[in-house]
Amino acid sequence: MSDGHNERENWGSRIGFILAASGSAIGLGNIWRFPYMVGMNGGAAFLVVYLLLVATIGATVMLGEFALGRRMRKAPVPAFWQASGTHTWTLVGWMGTIGGSFIILSYYAVIGGWTLKYIVASLQDLMPQAVEGQSRDVFNHFVGSPTEVIAYFLAFMAMTVGIVLGGIGKGIERACKVMMPLLFLIMLVLIARAVTLPGALQGLDFYLRPDFSKLTWPALLDALSQGFFSLSLGMGIMVTYASYIRDEEHLPSSVAYVVFYDSLAAFLAGLVIFPAVFSMGLEPTQGVGLTFIVLPGVFARMPHGEIFSALFFVLLFFAAITSSMSLFEVTVAHGMDDLKWSRRKSSLVMGVIITLLGLPSAASLSGSPKLWGMDFLSAMDFLSNHIILPLCAILTCIFVGWRFLDRAEDEISNHGTYRFKLLRAWAWIIRIVAPVAIGIVFYKGLF
Numbered sequence: 157m158s159d160g161h162n163e164r165e166n167w168g169s170r171i172g173f174i175l176a177a178s179g180s181a182i183g184l185g186n187i188w189r190f191p192y193m194v195g196m197n198g199g200a201a202f203l204v205v206y207l208l209l210v211a212t213i214g215a216t217v218m219l220g221e222f223a224l225g226r227r228m229r230k231a232p233v234p235a236f237w238q239a240s241g242t243h244t245w246t247l248v249g250w251m252g253t254i255g256g257s258f259i260i261l262s263y264y265a266v267i268g269g270w271t272l273k274y275i276v277a278s279l280q281d282l283m284p285q286a287v288e289g290q291s292r293d294v295f296n297h298f299v300g301s302p303t304e305v306i307a308y309f310l311a312f313m314a315m316t317v318g319i320v321l322g323g324i325g326k327g328i329e330r331a332c333k334v335m336m337p338l339l340f341l342i343m344l345v346l347i348a349r350a351v352t353l354p355g356a357l358q359g360l361d362f363y364l365r366p367d368f369s370k371l372t373w374p375a376l377l378d379a380l381s382q383g384f385f386s387l388s389l390g391m392g393i394m395v396t397y398a399s400y401i402r403d404e405e406h407l408p409s410s411v412a413y414v415v416f417y418d419s420l421a422a423f424l425a426g427l428v429i430f431p432a433v434f435s436m437g438l439e440p441t442q443g444v445g446l447t448f449i450v451l452p453g454v455f456a457r458m459p460h461g462e463i464f465s466a467l468f469f470v471l472l473f474f475a476a477i478t479s480s481m482s483l484f485e486v487t488v489a490h491g492m493d494d495l496k497w498s499r500r501k502s503s504l505v506m507g508v509i510i511t512l513l514g515l516p517s518a519a520s521l522s523g524s525p526k527l528w529g530m531d532f533l534s535a536m537d538f539l540s541n542h543i544i545l546p547l548c549a550i551l552t553c554i555f556v557g558w559r560f561l562d563r564a565e566d567e568i569s570n571h572g573t574y575r576f577k578l579l580r581a582w583a584w585i586i587r588i589v590a591p592v593a594i595g596i597v598f599y600k601g602l603f
């Protein structure tokens with residue numbers, strides 16, 4: 157135990173931590189964005205490059221965040237403050253806490269609310285409407301009704317707060333231990349259904365056919381930024397989760413598991429989506445359109461479609477809520493570590509603030525409010541993912557690589573107990589390769 161922090165909560169088990177961190181990583185991004193990116197950017201060729209990037213740069217940054225979090229045993233703001241002793245570096249902790257936890261959660265939970273609505277709708281009259289080709293109208297009607305969207309958003313936030321209120325072991329870990337295995341199980345059921353549909357092969361062909369000519373520069377940048385978002389990096393999340401890891405755990409192998417599960421979930425999602433979409437003769441698209449508009453149309457044409465549709469949205473709900481918990485834990489830990497609040501007080505106060513901030517996003521798809529010419533939800537997404545996240549990720553790498561390296565290496569080797577063979581390579585990636593690569597993505601994303 158590090159001295160002086162004997163009361164800090166810990167994950168109950170190694171697998172509990174791995175499932176919680178994977179729960180954070182596996183989210184809406186894996187299911188609605190990743191498969192489409194693979195399909196459009198060269199199939200299997202893109203997949204190989206993506207895996208290489210996450211296994212090198214992504215895993216490196218995750219290991220850096222784990223080392224910082226476990227060493228300092230604090231939420232990001234106090235962790236950066238104590239590790240650096242300067243206000244300047246502490247700003248990086250603030251960027252993660254405000255940019256990640258506050259801003260992302262405020263709109264992520266709105267989309268989480270949509271998944272709840274679609275579970276209910278699947279079992280009610282979504283299927284008959286979708287079979288008539290009306291799923292776009294159903295979606296537009298729903299997101300255009302602020303009262304209903306807000307009601308589901310509140311329900312989703314209440315669940316997130318309720319789980320995090322339970323604490324690390326009894327709240328987040330317990331929930332992830334139930335939800336993550338179920339998520340993979342549902343995925344397997346849906347894959348079995350999708351690949352046995354007539355014409356499924358065409359979908360597999362679109363998804364996986366290697367086409368090296370499509371492996372362009374922008375495609376590589378896409379792969380890298382998707383990798384960061386997908387692994388929940390650059391937002392202080394992994395710093396926070398790692399602050400509850402026991403001292404004896406070996407960090408590099410935990411990283412390997414989380415990267416593996418996250419990539420597996422993303423890959424499997426494509427095996428559900430493309431065979432199903434192609435077999436029904438529909439067009440693949442990405443984002444909201446695919447998940448909430450095209451897929452209900454696909455399910456509606458299958459026997460027992462309502463069951464597969466409900467299962468799919470349960471899967472999406474699990475993916476979303478296990479990510480929301482991690483976003484929320486960053487702020488709750490901030491209240492506890494920096495402001496010395498109890499977990500209860502912190503969860504309730506932060507829950508109310510984030511809910512208030514989410515209301516404009518929830519209402520915004522009905523036409524207003526707008527910000528920078530976009531609906532409020534998209535504006536929040538842009539601000540957090542295109543600006544705050546990459547900046548915070550670059551600065552975290554620079555800090556860990558240049559200011560914290562000895563302490564990080566000591567933490568990674570468990571104070572000399574293990575020899576991590578890739579330590580030298582790790583250090584150079586986090587010092588130079590990762591900041592430069594993320595810097596290029598950041599620049600290209602803005603200009």
Ligand code: PHE
Nearest residue numbers: 181183184185186386388479
């Ligand atoms: N990693 C999640 C996904 O793939 C997204 C996420 C980002 C979750 C940031 C939490 C925090 O969807």
